[in-house]
Amino acid sequence: MTQNQQFPPSGDIYASRQRLIYCAQQNILKHAISNDLGGHGDNFDALVKAHLSLGKQCQDSGLILSINAHLWGSIFPLILYGSEQQKQQWLPALLSAEMIGGHAITEPQAGSDINTIETHAIPTDSGVVLNGHKRFITNTPIADVLLIYAKLAGKLTAFLVKKTDAGAYFTDSPNVTGCATATMGDIILQDCHIPFDRQLGKTGAGGMMIQSALELERAFIFAGISGIMQWQLEQVIQFSRKRQVNGAHLGANQAISHKIAEMKCRLETCLLWINECARLKDAGKRISLTSAQTKLFASEAFLQSSLDATHIMGANGLITENKMTTLVQDALASRLFSGSSEIQKNIIAALLGTGAGFKSRK
Numbered sequence: 001m002t003q004n005q006q007f008p009p010s011g012d013i014y015a016s017r018q019r020l021i022y023c024a025q026q027n028i029l030k031h032a033i034s035n036d037l038g039g040h041g042d043n044f045d046a047l048v049k050a051h052l053s054l055g056k057q058c059q060d061s062g063l064i065l066s067i068n069a070h071l072w073g074s075i076f077p078l079i080l081y082g083s084e085q086q087k088q089q090w091l092p093a094l095l096s097a098e099m100i101g102g103h104a105i106t107e108p109q110a111g112s113d114i115n116t117i118e119t120h121a122i123p124t125d126s127g128v129v130l131n132g133h134k135r136f137i138t139n140t141p142i143a144d145v146l147l148i149y150a151k152l153a154g155k156l157t158a159f160l161v162k163k164t165d166a167g168a169y170f171t172d173s174p175n176v177t178g179c180a181t182a183t184m185g186d187i188i189l190q191d192c193h194i195p196f197d198r199q200l201g202k203t204g205a206g207g208m209m210i211q212s213a214l215e216l217e218r219a220f221i222f223a224g225i226s227g228i229m230q231w232q233l234e235q236v237i238q239f240s241r242k243r244q245v246n247g248a249h250l251g252a253n254q255a256i257s258h259k260i261a262e263m264k265c266r267l268e269t270c271l272l273w274i275n276e277c278a279r280l281k282d283a284g285k286r287i288s289l290t291s292a293q294t295k296l297f298a299s300e301a302f303l304q305s306s307l308d309a310t311h312i313m314g315a316n317g318l319i320t321e322n323k324m325t326t327l328v329q330d331a332l333a334s335r336l337f338s339g340s341s342e343i344q345k346n347i348i349a350a351l352l353g354t355g356a357g358f359k360s361r362k
């Protein structure tokens with residue numbers, strides 16, 4: 001992204017779709033993807049730099065979430081697990097955002113624990129019939145296709161379901177607070193018949209595919225959000241210089257300047273973690289532990305810095321246009337998406353050979 005891009009205005013579902021398409025036109029979706037698949041042929045380091053710049057310019061965590069759901073939820077699973085024919089069929093439209101995607105794992109009774117997923121697929125002569133209910137799925141109201149995880153013969157398996165498939169209902173409810181511009185919704189599947197070629201990956205590969213998608217999401221979603229945190233820090237510094245209290249600028253109070261120093265340290269630590277994920281991916285190494293640590297640290301840092309920024313600005317921090325309270329809400333949501341902070345701690349402990357085991361996905 002170049003400086004001072006003009007984003008389409010945010011607002012309703014149509015606007016959310018337009019903003020994602022605009023990012024695709026700025027080539028944001030093609031990093032860390034090889035040329036032969038229609039990507040830039042660059043690496044994760046380039047992806048981090050581009051997303052950081054995007055976040056700083058758009059200051060919209062919902063847009064960042066939407067892009068990441070599209071990337072790690074549909075584009076990368078196709079790259080990693082799709083057949084040649086599936087890649088040719090789906091990737092060009094997803095990379096240009098002519099089609100918008102995402103992934104549907106969560107259900108009303110199955111959040112952190114994917115073992116309780118109830119959505120199921122029954123084989124027929126020509127494909128499978130899906131029945132079930134997915135909840136809190138990013139991009140659902142604007143999506144054309146979603147990767148739905150369902151049990152086939154009791155084994156977790158991934159299926160590409162289109163909005164236009166008979167028996168698939170992509171809704172725009174329930175409304176949630178946080179990352180509101182991302183749009184989210186439930187998916188109801190009622191005898192939804194899809195052909196065989198919509199299965200992505202092998203039967204029973206769903207659990208591994210979820211892990212790989214979430215590892216990438218945890219590692220890189222905070223690249224864009226760190227850009228927003230950079231903007232947030234600049235706003236607070238400017239405010240603390242201008243605002244006069246007892247004959248001096250606000251930042252002259254150590255209680256304020258120390259909060260700002262802490263915000264800076266949190267931001268830089270987030271960037272160190274994210275860049276370490278990029279370095280490991282670019283070296284062909286695993287990121288299971290590092291991505292969980294990154295997600296845990298960055299989401300907690302985002303929340304604390306958003307609370308600090310709001311407080312430093314006093315009542316001005318509560319003015320809606322100043323975005324600070326919106327960022328607090330976004331940060332609360334960020335501690336849940338891609339797996340909650342508690343689940344990241346479970347993963348870290350399990351990978352250290354302790355804790356309750358590695359049964360939860362998130």
Ligand SMILES: Cc1cc2nc3c(=O)[nH]c(=O)nc-3n(C[C@H](O)[C@H](O)[C@H](O)COP(=O)(O)OP(=O)(O)OC[C@H]3O[C@@H](n4cnc5c(N)ncnc54)[C@H](O)[C@@H]3O)c2cc1C
Nearest residue numbers: 103104105106111112136137138333336337338339340342
């Ligand atoms: C903004 C947003 C976007 C989302 N987008 C998507 C999406 O695109 N696709 C998708 O599939 N899902 C999505 N989700 C759902 C998200 O993955 C779940 O919210 C998350 O996995 C937690 O599940 P839950 O909300 O049902 O909470 P629960 O699993 O019911 O957990 C409730 C609380 O208990 C804690 N908890 C649960 N299990 C444990 C444990 N074993 N040890 C310690 N504490 C535990 C949790 O940390 C949490 O605080 C999204 C959520 C949000 C907020």
